[in-house]
Amino acid sequence: MEAIRWKDGVLSLLDQTRLPAEERWLDYTDYREVAGAIRTMVVRGAPAIGVTAAYAMVLAAREGADRADFAAFMAGARDALAASRPTAVNLFWALDRMARCWEKAGADVLRLEQEALAIHREDVEMNRAMGAFGAAVVPPGARILTHCNAGALATGGYGTALGVIRAAHAQGKVSMVYADETRPLLQGARLTAYELAADRIPVTLICDDMAGALMAQGKVDLVVVGCDRMASNGDFANKIGTYSLAVLARHHGIPFYTALPSSTIDLSLPDGSGIPVEQRGAEEVRRFAGTATGPEGIPVWNPSFDVTPHQLLTGIITERGVLYPPFPQSLKEGPSKT
Numbered sequence: 655m656e657a658i659r660w661k662d663g664v665l666s667l668l669d670q671t672r673l674p675a676e677e678r679w680l681d682y683t684d685y686r687e688v689a690g691a692i693r694t695m696v697v698r699g700a701p702a703i704g705v706t707a708a709y710a711m712v713l714a715a716r717e718g719a720d721r722a723d724f725a726a727f728m729a730g731a732r733d734a735l736a737a738s739r740p741t742a743v744n745l746f747w748a749l750d751r752m753a754r755c756w757e758k759a760g761a762d763v764l765r766l767e768q769e770a771l772a773i774h775r776e777d778v779e780m781n782r783a784m785g786a787f788g789a790a791v792v793p794p795g796a797r798i799l800t801h802c803n804a805g806a807l808a809t810g811g812y813g814t815a816l817g818v819i820r821a822a823h824a825q826g827k828v829s830m831v832y833a834d835e836t837r838p839l840l841q842g843a844r845l846t847a848y849e850l851a852a853d854r855i856p857v858t859l860i861c862d863d864m865a866g867a868l869m870a871q872g873k874v875d876l877v878v879v880g881c882d883r884m885a886s887n888g889d890f891a892n893k894i895g896t897y898s899l900a901v902l903a904r905h906h907g908i909p910f911y912t913a914l915p916s917s918t919i920d921l922s923l924p925d926g927s928g929i930p931v932e933q934r935g936a937e938e939v940r941r942f943a944g945t946a947t948g949p950e951g952i953p954v955w956n957p958s959f960d961v962t963p964h965q966l967l968t969g970i971i972t973e974r975g976v977l978y979p980p981f982p983q984s985l986k987e988g989p990s991k992t
């Protein structure tokens with residue numbers, strides 16, 4: 655399964671707002687429209703946003719290649735894309751990497767295209783490496799709980815948290831995946847359940863408020879989630895509801911992991927208090943699929959992410975290996991060799 659394609663200078667995105675009802679691909683040749691697609695969540699998930707933004711900069715370079723003010727044009731395109739969503743640091747990471755490329759190579763569209771393709775390819779490679787390392791912490795017969803969608807749809811391919819689940823399933827270790835539905839936009843129900851079912855990985859859908867009861871009944875062996883931005887001490891932002899799961903997992907003595915590529919780590923932040931948390935519109939909570947889910951005009955609080963303190967994490971699954979506490983040290987030094 656994939657959500658992002660690049661062919662003959664056209665970016666195609668699988669419209670994730672329509673899944674699972676409809677598999678509709680949309681084509682883009684204008685970076686401004688790609689910024690809109692990120693904002694409206696046609697494409698979503700931290701690494702997928704980064705890969706998409708990289709391709710959008712290729713579109714911008716093609717449009718601006720003959721302009722005398724190429725550098726200023728590219729800086730404007732970068733700013734427009736950077737303003738699309740604030741939390742996932744992969745967006746800024748990819749834009750910075752593309753900027754280093756055009757600042758050096760100038761209006762060499764081919765060179766920029768190679769860089770975007772490399773960002774995409776490396777993301778899939780990192781996910782596969784994470785899957786291999788992460789599968790090792792999954793016990794045989796595991797019942798795994800996950801939140802939101804950190805799968806192939808949220809990345810360049812394969813997935814981070816779902817990459818770990820895919821790899822563990824290939825080793826015959828997974829007896830059940832519980833997918834939180836993930837209100838308000840239902841990425842767990844619409845995307846994770848869809849992705850796992852397509853791969854014939856056993857999955858059971860639950861409402862977000864059922865996770866505690868499931869854990870209390872001894873039906874969860876491990877929790878693994880994705881990440882949108884991790885600070886240098888291991889505090890991390892992920893889809894709203896992740897923090898509640900981490901607290902529940904700690905209370906029930908269940909191992910709690912996040913899986914992320916190095917492009918999701920923001921070493922400029924000492925801790926999670928500086929992570930910008932996106933606030934989304936009230937209508938996402940008051941309505942769903944055109945139907946009222948609350949009284950019209952009722953005040954709504956709709957942060958798209960929350961920040962989980964590193965003390966609640968058992969381990970961090972990366973493409974270099976699994977990191978354990980103390981995280982400020984292991985994030986700096988990498989996985990221990992023992």
Ligand code: MRU
Nearest residue numbers: 698699700804808814880881893
């Ligand atoms: O608002 P979304 O759907 O972009 O949020 C996605 C998540 O929170 C994912 O868990 C995160 O981006 C990691 S994806 C590998």
